Amino acid sequence: xxxxxxxxxxxxxxxxxxxxxxxxxxxxxxxxxxxxxxxxxxxxxxxxxxxxxxxxxxxxxxxxxxxxxxxxxxxxxxxxxxxxxxxxxxxxxxx
Numbered sequence: 001x002x003x004x005x006x007x008x009x010x011x012x013x014x015x016x017x018x019x020x021x022x023x024x025x026x027x028x029x030x031x032x033x034x035x036x037x038x039x040x041x042x043x044x045x046x047x048x049x050x051x052x053x054x055x056x057x058x059x060x061x062x063x064x065x066x067x068x069x070x071x072x073x074x075x076x077x078x079x080x081x082x083x084x085x086x087x088x089x090x091x092x093x094x095x
Contacts, residue, residue, distance in 0.1 A: 003011075041049070
């Protein structure tokens with residue numbers, strides 16, 4: 001039982017992709033990039049960035065809670081009337 005030409009092409013393509021990915025992984029493992037050490041901040045800088053993130057998060061939380069209270073106060077339930085459900089033609093707009 002022989003494989004079709006399309007199956008052989010797919011197998012070769014998948015094998016080439018696997019070999020390329022394996023080669024890239026091995027190269028990256030033995031030759032790390034110089035950019036990996038770029039984000040080594042001092043302890044003080046890390047503390048400052050954390051405080052800024054927490055401050056921004058608190059501001060976003062306060063804004064979200066304010067918007068939530070505004071939505072809750074305007075909340076109403078939609079109760080369709082029998083007339084609007086049975087009607088299929090749109091009402092003409094009054095000028």
